[in-house]
Amino acid sequence: MARITAGVTTSHVPAIGAAWDHGKDGDDYWRPVFEGYEWTRRWIGEERPDVVVLVYNDHASAFSLELIPTFAIGCAEHFEPADEGFGPRPVPPVIGHPDLAWHMAQSIILDEFDLTIVNKMDVDHGLTIPLSLMFGRPDTWPVRVVPISVNVIQFPPPTGNRCYMLGESIRRAVESYPEDLNVHIWGTGGMSHQLQGKRAGLINREFDEAFLDKLTADPGALRKMPHIEYLREAGSEGIEMVMWLVMRGALGPEAKELHRHYHVPASNTALGHIVLQASA
Amino acid sequence: MTDAAGDRPGSHVDLSELDDIPGTTVFTAQRSRKGYFLNQFCMSLMKPENRARFKAGERAYLDEWPMNEAQKQAVLARDYSAAIAEGGNIYFLAKLFLSDGKTFQDAAQSMTGMSSEDYAAMMLAGGRSPEGWRSIKEGR
Numbered sequence: 341m342a343r344i345t346a347g348v349t350t351s352h353v354p355a356i357g358a359a360w361d362h363g364k365d366g367d368d369y370w371r372p373v374f375e376g377y378e379w380t381r382r383w384i385g386e387e388r389p390d391v392v393v394l395v396y397n398d399h400a401s402a403f404s405l406e407l408i409p410t411f412a413i414g415c416a417e418h419f420e421p422a423d424e425g426f427g428p429r430p431v432p433p434v435i436g437h438p439d440l441a442w443h444m445a446q447s448i449i450l451d452e453f454d455l456t457i458v459n460k461m462d463v464d465h466g467l468t469i470p471l472s473l474m475f476g477r478p479d480t481w482p483v484r485v486v487p488i489s490v491n492v493i494q495f496p497p498p499t500g501n502r503c504y505m506l507g508e509s510i511r512r513a514v515e516s517y518p519e520d521l522n523v524h525i526w527g528t529g530g531m532s533h534q535l536q537g538k539r540a541g542l543i544n545r546e547f548d549e550a551f552l553d554k555l556t557a558d559p560g561a562l563r564k565m566p567h568i569e570y571l572r573e574a575g576s577e578g579i580e581m582v583m584w585l586v587m588r589g590a591l592g593p594e595a596k597e598l599h600r601h602y603h604v605p606a607s608n609t610a611l612g613h614i615v616l617q618a619s620a
Numbered sequence: 621m622t623d624a625a626g627d628r629p630g631s632h633v634d635l636s637e638l639d640d641i642p643g644t645t646v647f648t649a650q651r652s653r654k655g656y657f658l659n660q661f662c663m664s665l666m667k668p669e670n671r672a673r674f675k676a677g678e679r680a681y682l683d684e685w686p687m688n689e690a691q692k693q694a695v696l697a698r699d700y701s702a703a704i705a706e707g708g709n710i711y712f713l714a715k716l717f718l719s720d721g722k723t724f725q726d727a728a729q730s731m732t733g734m735s736s737e738d739y740a741a742m743m744l745a746g747g748r749s750p751e752g753w754r755s756i757k758e759g760r
Contacts, residue, residue, distance in 0.1 A: 354714075354724055399711040404663045405656055423666050425718035493711055495638070495648050532747075536710045537701070538643030540728035541739060543747025568637050572754045576644050577710075605743040607725045 342440070342514045342521035346387065347587045347595065347616040348380065349527040349555075352396065352469040355607035357429055360472050373611055376601025377473045380615055383599065384474055389524040391437050391484045393444075393510060394467055395586045396528045397492045399424070401464035408494050409456035411506060413448070414463075414487035415441040422462035431468050437484040440517055444486065447513035453506055463487060470528045473613075483524075490583050492529065500585045501563040507589020514590075527587030529580025531602075532573070533609035542575040543610045548602065551581060552614055556597050559588050577609075592619025640756050647709045655707020658691040662712040665719045674719075701731045 359370045401422040403409065416436050421428040445457050471481055488510070491497055498506075507525070514523050531548040534540050551574075554562050562585060570579040588595065599615040638646040645651065652659075661682065664670045674681040682692045694702035695716065703713055710727070717727045729739035742748060754760050 358723070399714070400659070400663060400709070401666070405652060405659050405712075423668070425665050425671070425715040426721070427668070493647060493709060494652055495646050534644065534748075535724055535728045536704055537645055537731055538733065539641070539748065539753050540643075540732050541742055541748040542750055542753060543743075544750045545746065547750075571638070571644070571646065572641055573750060576641075576646060604746050607723065608728045608743065608747075610747065 342391075342517040342519055342523055344393075344511055344514050344523045344525055344590050344618050345389070346598075346618055347525050347527070347591045348470075348474070348614070349530075349584045349587055350470050350473055350613040351530055351606065351609055351611040352466045352528045353606045353609045353611065354424075354465045354469070356611075357465050357469045357472065360469075361430055372603050373606050374473075376603060376611075376613055379599050380474060380613070381476065383615065387524070388522065389483055390521040391440060391486060391523045393486045393488060393514070393523060393525045393590070394470065394528070395488045395490060395526060395583050396466035396470070397580060397583060398461075398489045399464050399466055400493065402458075402461035402489070403491075405494075408491050409458075409489065410491050410498050411453065412456040412458050412489040413441055413445050414458050414461060414489070415445060416459050416461070419461060419463045419467075419485070419487060421468055422464040424464055429465065429468055431472060432478070432480050434463055434467065434471070434485050434487070435481060437486055440514075440519075440521070441486045443517050444510065444513040447516055448506070448509045451509045451512060453509050458489070461487075461489075466528060470526055488586065490586065492580050492582065496567060497579055497582055499567070500565050500582045503582045503585040504559070504563045504589035507586040507591075510586070511590045511592060525587050525590040527584035529583050530574070530578060531581060531610040531612035532575050532578045534575030535577050535608055537576070539575070541608055543604055544573050544575070544578075545602075545604065545610065547573045548610050548612055551584075552600060552602065552612060555584065555588055555614060555616065556595050559585070559595075562588070588616075590618075591616055594619045642753050642756050645704050651707045652709075653707070655691075655709065657685050657687045658695070658703065658706060658708050659712035661685045661687060661695070662708070662715040665715040671719050698730075700727050704731075
């Protein structure tokens, strides 16, 4: 039986990818950003997940305004890095797990979540930067990936509660897959940041740290947080944090914090990264 | 939106509150409709051949799109505040500034009225405090 053993969240700031791709990760500005992932790289090297269910948002790369799925699951054999205006990131193609992904799609839809099934999509920095942060610069990624894309660009995104419930449904879907697989679930994006308007540059450390605390101490409170609170407190782009609740919902009722990293700034953004052990 | 749905999460979001956040434009349905072609133009820059054609003649390329004049002027001037006022969304506009070799920090800073040095210093010092930036009507 497949099982979800751990959850990881991380910001996916584009500038992190640029710094990494240009070998600037040892610079004074970037070193503290990357140092917070060293523990995780050692840990994940020992954990050796077979599959990562990677919850991220497409930043107007695969999905334009022509088509805006609230929740989509990638069922393809592989996903190419997207050209976001300056050529694709120089990283390997992302290898999917179509058999598990299709199983999950069926299970989750029959569980009353109306997922969009995607058989062809390029993946942008939202998905590839977390892979770089966890696995460095391999020739091929050492895991297969089932991408779950969440709309957080067109208002309204799904509620935090709905995201959490999707996570619960993902857990049921994975646990009903017959093959013995070690599956991680990642939530990406956040933390506080605003990339537009006169309020650009907003950072709310107090909000972010409370959010990180509540992932283990009181996820029920996070489920009830309305969009307006994210927008006011964590910035217009801070609403990406609803995706972390998909991750949290998939870990079961109890989760244990194994590692935490918080750093300001990564470009315009408060970088947050946490590793959680799932319920047994 | 009413509270008819009871205390379900999200049911308390009043769309009018979205415009109560200082210096912030939430990408609502209305703005998405207004900015549709502006944003789709930006998407077209994901293809290298389109980037080359745009750089070779920006006005002519823009004229292929059913955008209004204010949208076209905002693009030509790389005025991201104006582009957002015309329905642009930052993640779509990113295709434009990234293809110019600019960064999200450059674009964000350009909308604040701050110099790039002052903006960078603010971020290094921990970013912009939310104090006074949460609500226009409540002054907090």
